[in-house]
Amino acid sequence: MKNYYYLRSNQMHKVGVVVAAAIFMAGCASTSPSMPAPTEQMAVSRAALNNASSTGGNEFAPIQYRSAMEKMEAAERAMGEKNYARARLLAEEAQVDADLAVSAARSAKAQKAADAVQEDNRVLRKEIDRKTK
Numbered sequence: 770m771k772n773y774y775y776l777r778s779n780q781m782h783k784v785g786v787v788v789a790a791a792i793f794m795a796g797c798a799s800t801s802p803s804m805p806a807p808t809e810q811m812a813v814s815r816a817a818l819n820n821a822s823s824t825g826g827n828e829f830a831p832i833q834y835r836s837a838m839e840k841m842e843a844a845e846r847a848m849g850e851k852n853y854a855r856a857r858l859l860a861e862e863a864q865v866d867a868d869l870a871v872s873a874a875r876s877a878k879a880q881k882a883a884d885a886v887q888e889d890n891r892v893l894r895k896e897i898d899r900k901t902k
Contacts, residue, residue: 805853807860810864814844814861814863817837817867817868818838818841824874824875825878829878830871833866833869
């Protein structure tokens with residue numbers, strides 16, 4: 770009887786290994802359709818680039834803006850080659866760079882405005898000092 774249970778257990782173990790291997794092989798098989806084109810991400814990235822352009826990214830943050838443009842162009846080439854994974858990655862990177870260009874442009878504009886206010890204050894103080902003497 771002891772031998773029967775050992776034999777039965779050993780067979781169950783082998784069946785389990787075979788089933789696990791079959792499931793693993795099925796999971797690795799490429800039965801799914803190819804990755805869909807990242808058209809939505811491409812549109813979001815183009816909108817981010819347009820926002821960067823209208824915010825003055827090319828003037829106030831030229832390095833970030835140029836990087837975003839180059840990555841977007843590379844994403845469009847990858848789309849043409851149907852390399853959708855690379856196109857998605859490049860489009861996401863372009864969006865991040867465009868958002869960085871927007872932030873840098875806004876920061877530069879704010880700094881420029883703050884500098885102008887400080888200069889106006891300096892001129893006013895000088896005028897007040899001149900009138901009080």
